[in-house]
Amino acid sequence: MNRYFSLRLLAIHVLGALSVLACLALAYWQWDRAHAYVPPESATTLTFEELSPLRDYLPASSVGVPTSVTGTWQPEERILMPERVVDGKSMVNSNPETEAVVSWAVPVGYWVVDIMELADESSLGVVRGFSETPEQIELASGEATVTGVMQPSEDVPGLKLVNGIEPLTTDLIVENSRTIAHDGYLVATTPTDSLTLVNPIFTEPVVKGLNWRNVAYTFNWVFFAGIVAMMWVRVTRDELEFAEIANSNADLRHDNES
Amino acid sequence: MNREDVAKQWMFYRIMAVVVGTVLLVLTAFLISVRVLENPEPAFYAAAWTAHGYLFPVYVVATFMLSTKLKWSFGKTILIMLAGTIPLMSFFTERKVAKEVAGI
Secondary structure: OOOOOOHHHHHHHHHHHHHHHHHHHHHHHHHHHHHHOOOOOOOOOOOOOOOOOOOOOOOOEEOEEEEEEEEEEEEEEEEEEEEEEOOOHHOOOOOOOOOOOOOOOOEEEEEEEEEEEEEOOEEEEEEEEEOHHHHHHHOEEEEEEEHHHHEEEOOOOOOEEEEHOOOOOHHHHHHHOOOOEOOEEEEEEEOOOOOOOOOOOOOOOOOOOHHHHHHHHHHHHHHHHHHHHHHHHHHOOOOOOHHHHHHHHHHHHHHHHH | OOOOHHHHHHHHHHHHHHHHHHHHHHHHHHHHHHHHOOOOOOOOHHHHHHHHHHHHHHHHHHHHHHHHHOOOOOHHHHHHHHHOOOOHHHHHHHHHHHHHHHOO
16 A cells, blocks of 8 residues: 555544644634624614624624614513512622622512514514513513613623523523524613613623633644644654555565565 | 753653642642632632643643653553643653653
8 A cells, every 4th residue: 555545644634634623623712702792893873783783793882872673572472581680780790700699688570571573574682671570561562662772692701690590691582583683682771561670781882802811722722733733743754654664574575585 | 862852851841740730739729619619719710720721731742742752652642641631640640751761
Protein backbone atom coordinates (compact mmCIF):
# COMPACT_ATOMS: atom_id res chain seq x y z
CA MET A 1 0.00 0.00 0.00
CA ASN A 2 1.11 3.56 -0.67
CA ARG A 3 3.08 4.77 2.32
CA TYR A 4 1.09 8.00 2.53
CA PHE A 5 -2.20 6.22 2.52
CA SER A 6 -2.87 3.44 4.96
CA LEU A 7 -6.03 2.82 6.93
CA ARG A 8 -4.27 3.85 10.14
CA LEU A 9 -3.09 7.10 8.62
CA LEU A 10 -6.57 7.81 7.34
CA ALA A 11 -7.95 7.27 10.85
CA ILE A 12 -5.26 9.57 12.28
CA HIS A 13 -6.15 12.32 9.78
CA VAL A 14 -9.89 12.00 10.39
CA LEU A 15 -9.37 12.10 14.17
CA GLY A 16 -6.87 14.95 13.93
CA ALA A 17 -9.09 17.05 11.67
CA LEU A 18 -12.18 16.41 13.81
CA SER A 19 -10.33 17.33 17.02
CA VAL A 20 -9.02 20.58 15.56
CA LEU A 21 -12.48 21.43 14.20
CA ALA A 22 -14.07 20.64 17.56
CA CYS A 23 -11.66 23.00 19.35
CA LEU A 24 -12.34 25.75 16.80
CA ALA A 25 -16.09 25.21 17.10
CA LEU A 26 -15.83 25.58 20.88
CA ALA A 27 -13.74 28.73 20.37
CA TYR A 28 -16.44 30.13 18.09
CA TRP A 29 -19.12 29.26 20.63
CA GLN A 30 -17.30 31.20 23.36
CA TRP A 31 -16.70 34.11 20.98
CA ASP A 32 -20.40 34.18 20.18
CA ARG A 33 -21.32 34.11 23.88
CA ALA A 34 -18.89 36.93 24.58
CA HIS A 35 -20.73 39.07 22.04
CA ALA A 36 -24.33 37.99 22.52
CA TYR A 37 -25.53 41.22 24.05
CA VAL A 38 -23.37 44.01 22.75
CA PRO A 39 -25.69 46.88 21.86
CA PRO A 40 -25.74 48.23 18.30
CA GLU A 41 -25.79 51.98 17.64
CA SER A 42 -28.60 53.43 19.69
CA ALA A 43 -31.14 55.43 17.77
CA THR A 44 -33.90 57.77 18.79
CA THR A 45 -37.58 57.29 17.95
CA LEU A 46 -37.76 53.72 16.72
CA THR A 47 -40.78 51.92 15.43
CA PHE A 48 -41.57 48.63 17.09
CA GLU A 49 -40.25 46.76 14.05
CA GLU A 50 -36.91 48.54 14.35
CA LEU A 51 -36.84 48.09 18.10
CA SER A 52 -37.52 44.37 17.99
CA PRO A 53 -36.34 42.87 14.69
CA LEU A 54 -37.78 39.47 13.85
CA ARG A 55 -35.47 36.46 13.50
CA ASP A 56 -32.83 38.16 15.63
CA TYR A 57 -31.96 38.77 19.26
CA LEU A 58 -33.63 41.73 20.88
CA PRO A 59 -30.90 44.40 20.62
CA ALA A 60 -29.66 45.36 24.06
CA SER A 61 -30.20 49.00 23.11
CA SER A 62 -33.95 48.31 22.73
CA VAL A 63 -34.37 47.12 26.30
CA GLY A 64 -36.51 49.42 28.42
CA VAL A 65 -37.23 51.85 25.56
CA PRO A 66 -40.89 52.93 25.59
CA THR A 67 -42.79 51.76 22.53
CA SER A 68 -46.27 51.00 21.39
CA VAL A 69 -47.53 48.14 19.29
CA THR A 70 -50.84 47.17 17.72
CA GLY A 71 -52.05 43.63 17.17
CA THR A 72 -54.67 41.00 17.87
CA TRP A 73 -54.77 39.14 21.20
CA GLN A 74 -54.65 35.36 21.01
CA PRO A 75 -56.95 34.28 23.86
CA GLU A 76 -55.97 30.58 23.72
CA GLU A 77 -52.34 31.28 24.32
CA ARG A 78 -52.08 32.73 27.81
CA ILE A 79 -48.95 31.93 29.83
CA LEU A 80 -49.00 32.25 33.63
CA MET A 81 -45.65 32.74 35.34
CA PRO A 82 -46.03 31.65 38.98
CA GLU A 83 -44.28 32.71 42.21
CA ARG A 84 -43.70 36.28 41.03
CA VAL A 85 -44.06 39.71 42.58
CA VAL A 86 -44.97 43.09 41.09
CA ASP A 87 -41.46 44.48 41.24
CA GLY A 88 -39.34 42.67 38.66
CA LYS A 89 -36.04 44.03 39.95
CA SER A 90 -36.58 42.52 43.39
CA MET A 91 -36.75 39.05 41.80
CA VAL A 92 -33.24 39.35 40.41
CA ASN A 93 -30.52 37.38 42.14
CA SER A 94 -27.66 39.87 42.54
CA ASN A 95 -25.12 37.06 42.69
CA PRO A 96 -26.05 34.84 39.72
CA GLU A 97 -23.42 32.23 40.56
CA THR A 98 -25.34 31.22 43.67
CA GLU A 99 -28.92 30.29 44.58
CA ALA A 100 -30.78 32.92 46.59
CA VAL A 101 -33.92 32.48 48.64
CA VAL A 102 -36.08 35.49 49.46
CA SER A 103 -39.20 35.48 51.61
CA TRP A 104 -41.51 38.19 50.31
CA ALA A 105 -43.31 40.74 52.45
CA VAL A 106 -45.35 41.67 49.35
CA PRO A 107 -48.07 39.58 47.67
CA VAL A 108 -46.82 36.68 45.58
CA GLY A 109 -48.78 35.75 42.49
CA TYR A 110 -48.63 35.42 38.74
CA TRP A 111 -47.40 37.44 35.84
CA VAL A 112 -50.08 37.19 33.20
CA VAL A 113 -48.55 36.88 29.73
CA ASP A 114 -50.82 37.10 26.70
CA ILE A 115 -49.68 36.59 23.15
CA MET A 116 -50.41 39.30 20.59
CA GLU A 117 -50.24 38.65 16.89
CA LEU A 118 -48.96 41.66 14.96
CA ALA A 119 -49.78 42.85 11.44
CA ASP A 120 -46.78 41.00 9.99
CA GLU A 121 -48.15 37.79 11.59
CA SER A 122 -45.35 37.65 14.13
CA SER A 123 -46.14 36.89 17.77
CA LEU A 124 -45.21 39.00 20.76
CA GLY A 125 -45.37 37.98 24.42
CA VAL A 126 -46.92 40.77 26.49
CA VAL A 127 -46.76 40.81 30.29
CA ARG A 128 -50.10 42.51 30.90
CA GLY A 129 -49.74 42.59 34.65
CA PHE A 130 -49.63 40.86 38.01
CA SER A 131 -52.44 39.02 39.71
CA GLU A 132 -52.84 36.78 42.73
CA THR A 133 -55.93 35.23 41.19
CA PRO A 134 -55.24 34.99 37.46
CA GLU A 135 -58.21 32.67 36.89
CA GLN A 136 -60.41 35.71 37.46
CA ILE A 137 -58.66 37.71 34.75
CA GLU A 138 -60.60 37.66 31.53
CA LEU A 139 -58.75 36.34 28.51
CA ALA A 140 -57.62 39.14 26.23
CA SER A 141 -59.17 39.18 22.79
CA GLY A 142 -59.67 41.43 19.81
CA GLU A 143 -57.43 44.11 18.40
CA ALA A 144 -55.56 46.39 20.76
CA THR A 145 -52.70 48.84 21.03
CA VAL A 146 -50.41 48.39 24.01
CA THR A 147 -47.68 50.66 25.20
CA GLY A 148 -44.81 49.19 27.13
CA VAL A 149 -41.12 48.46 27.26
CA MET A 150 -39.26 45.55 25.73
CA GLN A 151 -37.39 43.15 28.00
CA PRO A 152 -34.83 40.50 27.06
CA SER A 153 -35.56 36.82 27.47
CA GLU A 154 -34.97 36.00 31.13
CA ASP A 155 -32.29 33.47 30.24
CA VAL A 156 -29.80 36.09 29.02
CA PRO A 157 -26.29 35.52 30.40
CA GLY A 158 -25.85 37.02 33.83
CA LEU A 159 -29.54 37.13 34.73
CA LYS A 160 -30.82 34.73 37.36
CA LEU A 161 -33.98 34.96 39.43
CA VAL A 162 -34.26 34.24 43.14
CA ASN A 163 -36.19 31.32 44.68
CA GLY A 164 -35.69 29.29 41.49
CA ILE A 165 -38.50 31.28 39.80
CA GLU A 166 -39.12 29.94 36.32
CA PRO A 167 -37.70 32.46 33.83
CA LEU A 168 -39.97 33.93 31.16
CA THR A 169 -37.91 33.00 28.13
CA THR A 170 -38.28 33.46 24.40
CA ASP A 171 -38.43 29.66 24.14
CA LEU A 172 -41.49 29.61 26.37
CA ILE A 173 -43.17 32.30 24.26
CA VAL A 174 -42.27 30.44 21.05
CA GLU A 175 -43.83 27.26 22.45
CA ASN A 176 -47.05 29.14 23.11
CA SER A 177 -47.24 31.03 19.83
CA ARG A 178 -48.78 29.99 16.55
CA THR A 179 -46.41 32.12 14.49
CA ILE A 180 -42.78 33.23 14.61
CA ALA A 181 -42.16 35.09 17.86
CA HIS A 182 -40.09 38.14 18.74
CA ASP A 183 -37.14 37.66 21.08
CA GLY A 184 -37.87 38.86 24.60
CA TYR A 185 -41.19 40.20 25.81
CA LEU A 186 -43.09 43.46 26.26
CA VAL A 187 -44.09 44.72 29.70
CA ALA A 188 -47.29 46.73 29.39
CA THR A 189 -47.24 50.20 30.90
CA THR A 190 -50.92 50.93 30.26
CA PRO A 191 -53.29 49.34 32.77
CA THR A 192 -55.78 46.70 31.63
CA ASP A 193 -58.66 45.11 33.54
CA SER A 194 -57.92 44.42 37.17
CA LEU A 195 -54.27 43.60 36.63
CA THR A 196 -51.56 45.39 38.58
CA LEU A 197 -48.89 46.75 36.26
CA VAL A 198 -45.55 45.03 36.61
CA ASN A 199 -42.28 46.88 37.13
CA PRO A 200 -39.91 45.53 34.49
CA ILE A 201 -36.58 43.97 35.44
CA PHE A 202 -34.62 46.22 33.09
CA THR A 203 -35.56 49.89 33.04
CA GLU A 204 -32.78 51.03 30.76
CA PRO A 205 -30.89 49.55 27.82
CA VAL A 206 -28.56 46.75 28.80
CA VAL A 207 -25.12 48.06 28.00
CA LYS A 208 -22.72 45.22 28.22
CA GLY A 209 -19.39 45.22 26.48
CA LEU A 210 -17.38 42.17 25.66
CA ASN A 211 -17.58 39.52 28.30
CA TRP A 212 -13.88 39.13 29.13
CA ARG A 213 -14.28 35.63 30.54
CA ASN A 214 -15.73 34.32 27.29
CA VAL A 215 -13.05 36.13 25.31
CA ALA A 216 -10.42 34.45 27.51
CA TYR A 217 -12.06 31.06 26.92
CA THR A 218 -12.15 31.72 23.17
CA PHE A 219 -8.38 32.07 23.01
CA ASN A 220 -8.09 29.10 25.32
CA TRP A 221 -9.79 26.94 22.71
CA VAL A 222 -7.75 28.38 19.84
CA PHE A 223 -4.66 27.51 21.88
CA PHE A 224 -5.95 23.97 22.33
CA ALA A 225 -6.65 23.69 18.60
CA GLY A 226 -2.99 24.56 18.01
CA ILE A 227 -1.79 21.92 20.46
CA VAL A 228 -4.04 19.29 18.91
CA ALA A 229 -2.72 20.20 15.45
CA MET A 230 0.85 19.84 16.78
CA MET A 231 0.06 16.37 18.11
CA TRP A 232 -1.61 15.41 14.87
CA VAL A 233 1.56 16.30 12.94
CA ARG A 234 3.69 14.39 15.42
CA VAL A 235 1.57 11.22 15.31
CA THR A 236 1.56 11.34 11.50
CA ARG A 237 5.34 11.72 11.44
CA ASP A 238 5.77 8.77 13.84
CA GLU A 239 3.45 6.69 11.71
CA LEU A 240 5.39 7.48 8.52
CA GLU A 241 8.69 6.74 10.24
CA PHE A 242 7.33 3.43 11.44
CA ALA A 243 6.10 2.56 7.96
CA GLU A 244 9.54 3.40 6.56
CA ILE A 245 11.31 1.09 9.01
CA ALA A 246 8.83 -1.69 8.27
CA ASN A 247 9.38 -1.09 4.56
CA SER A 248 13.17 -1.26 4.74
CA ASN A 249 12.93 -4.43 6.82
CA ALA A 250 10.73 -5.93 4.14
CA ASP A 251 13.30 -4.94 1.51
CA LEU A 252 16.04 -6.66 3.52
CA ARG A 253 13.95 -9.79 3.78
CA HIS A 254 13.32 -9.64 0.06
CA ASP A 255 17.05 -9.24 -0.65
CA ASN A 256 17.88 -12.21 1.56
CA GLU A 257 15.31 -14.38 -0.15
CA SER A 258 16.54 -13.69 -3.65
CA MET B 1 19.61 11.29 23.18
CA ASN B 2 20.88 14.68 24.26
CA ARG B 3 20.86 14.58 28.07
CA GLU B 4 20.98 18.34 28.44
CA ASP B 5 17.94 18.71 26.21
CA VAL B 6 16.02 16.14 28.20
CA ALA B 7 17.03 17.86 31.44
CA LYS B 8 15.64 21.18 30.16
CA GLN B 9 12.34 19.71 29.04
CA TRP B 10 12.13 17.72 32.24
CA MET B 11 12.54 20.86 34.33
CA PHE B 12 9.85 22.67 32.27
CA TYR B 13 7.45 19.75 32.68
CA ARG B 14 8.23 19.49 36.39
CA ILE B 15 7.57 23.19 37.11
CA MET B 16 4.30 23.10 35.17
CA ALA B 17 3.15 19.87 36.85
CA VAL B 18 3.71 21.37 40.30
CA VAL B 19 2.19 24.76 39.40
CA VAL B 20 -0.91 23.30 37.71
CA GLY B 21 -1.27 20.73 40.48
CA THR B 22 -1.10 23.37 43.21
CA VAL B 23 -3.44 25.83 41.48
CA LEU B 24 -5.96 23.07 40.77
CA LEU B 25 -5.80 21.85 44.37
CA VAL B 26 -6.40 25.34 45.78
CA LEU B 27 -9.21 26.03 43.30
CA THR B 28 -10.84 22.68 44.08
CA ALA B 29 -10.83 23.62 47.76
CA PHE B 30 -12.57 26.91 46.87
CA LEU B 31 -14.97 25.07 44.56
CA ILE B 32 -16.05 22.84 47.45
CA SER B 33 -16.32 25.89 49.69
CA VAL B 34 -18.51 27.75 47.18
CA ARG B 35 -20.59 24.95 45.69
CA VAL B 36 -20.94 22.48 48.57
CA LEU B 37 -20.63 24.64 51.69
CA GLU B 38 -22.32 27.54 49.85
CA ASN B 39 -19.87 30.16 51.07
CA PRO B 40 -19.76 33.41 49.07
CA GLU B 41 -17.43 33.46 46.09
CA PRO B 42 -14.07 35.14 46.74
CA ALA B 43 -13.31 38.07 44.45
CA PHE B 44 -10.47 36.35 42.60
CA TYR B 45 -12.47 33.14 42.03
CA ALA B 46 -13.56 33.66 38.39
CA ALA B 47 -10.22 35.18 37.37
CA ALA B 48 -8.32 32.33 39.03
CA TRP B 49 -10.25 29.70 37.05
CA THR B 50 -9.55 31.63 33.85
CA ALA B 51 -5.86 31.75 34.77
CA HIS B 52 -5.96 27.99 35.33
CA GLY B 53 -7.50 27.67 31.87
CA TYR B 54 -4.30 29.20 30.48
CA LEU B 55 -1.84 27.40 32.75
CA PHE B 56 -3.22 24.00 31.83
CA PRO B 57 -2.45 24.27 28.07
CA VAL B 58 1.11 25.32 29.00
CA TYR B 59 1.34 22.12 31.06
CA VAL B 60 0.02 20.21 28.03
CA VAL B 61 2.71 21.78 25.83
CA ALA B 62 5.38 20.94 28.44
CA THR B 63 4.17 17.33 28.56
CA PHE B 64 4.12 17.16 24.79
CA MET B 65 7.68 18.49 24.47
CA LEU B 66 8.98 16.05 27.07
CA SER B 67 7.12 13.19 25.39
CA THR B 68 8.97 13.79 22.11
CA LYS B 69 12.30 13.68 23.96
CA LEU B 70 11.47 10.53 25.90
CA LYS B 71 9.74 8.84 22.92
CA TRP B 72 6.54 8.18 24.82
CA SER B 73 3.66 6.51 23.05
CA PHE B 74 0.69 8.64 22.05
CA GLY B 75 -1.55 6.98 24.67
CA LYS B 76 0.91 7.53 27.50
CA THR B 77 1.31 11.20 26.49
CA ILE B 78 -2.45 11.72 26.54
CA LEU B 79 -2.80 10.00 29.93
CA ILE B 80 -0.12 12.19 31.49
CA MET B 81 -1.78 15.28 30.02
CA LEU B 82 -5.14 14.22 31.46
CA ALA B 83 -3.52 13.64 34.86
CA GLY B 84 -3.23 17.43 35.03
CA THR B 85 -7.03 17.71 35.19
CA ILE B 86 -7.41 15.51 38.29
CA PRO B 87 -6.60 17.16 41.63
CA LEU B 88 -3.43 15.68 43.23
CA MET B 89 -2.84 13.39 40.24
CA SER B 90 -0.14 15.55 38.58
CA PHE B 91 2.01 15.25 41.74
CA PHE B 92 2.00 11.45 41.41
CA THR B 93 2.70 11.46 37.67
CA GLU B 94 5.51 13.96 38.26
CA ARG B 95 7.15 11.46 40.70
CA LYS B 96 6.66 8.61 38.21
CA VAL B 97 8.21 10.61 35.37
CA ALA B 98 11.06 11.59 37.72
CA LYS B 99 11.92 7.90 38.17
CA GLU B 100 11.84 7.37 34.42
CA VAL B 101 14.13 10.37 33.80
CA ALA B 102 16.52 9.22 36.55
CA GLY B 103 16.80 5.88 34.74
CA ILE B 104 18.25 7.47 31.60
